[in-house]
Amino acid sequence: MTGYIERVSDEIADILLREGIDYDQTKAVFKAARAKAGLRAPKEKRGAPARLTLEESLRFIDAAYARSGQTGLMIQTLLETGARVSEFVAFRVEDISIAERAVIIESGKGGKRREVPIRAEIARLLAMHIGKRRAGPLFISREKSHSGTRTYTRQRIGQMVRGIARDARIEKRIYPHLLRHTMATRLLADGMDITDIQKFLGHEDISATRIYAETSIAMLRRKFDRVIGSHGRELLGEVRNRHGDVVGAFAADLLASDPHRVT
Secondary structure: OHHHHHHHHHHHHHHHHHHOOOHHHHHHHHHHHHHHHOOOOOOOOOOOOOOOOHHHHHHHHHHHHHHOHHHHHHHHHHHHHOOOHHHHOOOEHHHEEOOOOEEEEOOOHHHOOEEEEOOHHHHHHHHHHHOOOOOOEOOOOOOOOOOOOOOOOHHHHHHHHHHHHHHOOOOOOOOHHHHHHHHHHHHHHOOOOHHHHHHHHOOOOHHHHHHHHHHOHHHHHHHHHHOOOHHHHHHHHHHHHHHOHHHHHHHHHHHHHOOOOOO
């Protein structure tokens, strides 16, 4: 197989050199060739997205506010809007509607615009933070960026998130996108419809959102709660402890749909 790959790669290299195709153009060439040959990438197997538990979220936010009021509000806003860090650092005062309790993300992934609702408490805190300002970056950095502006960079937000996680004594690896996973999982647990979560996160393909529904303990908990009676709960708890969440969810489904279930 090694000799075959070397021979084919040599032949392809000769063609690329002869045709004068540069590096960027090779991507399009191979993409078109795979499509004509009917080749598809194997389906990626994904596990549950990493997230903060409720206890960790509370410790994380507390540690952020312990640094400063602005740091706490920044991290809470990043978490509760479910924004990508690239979207977050672009937030401007003009993007915040206090009256409508919404953050407008003008240029999401793929240049898509979306509006994200925020809680009344966050709206109130943002109103106090903004004060009489009518324009400019939502959060102003004390340090100038390379471009000379006082805006936060994605790298700086990443550093802050990691530092706050250390302050909160959270052992797992924490990064800004994990906060987005955390918010999506929380919304699912609170009963938000998967298509609404898709809009909230700005996912173009719902399959990217469905991973939360497929792996979230919230789904198991809802099924579990449908089973009434202490004996049924004890039985499901036993099944879950012995065989894990997936088998527990299956058992919950069976009990929830069985008219003769244990009660």
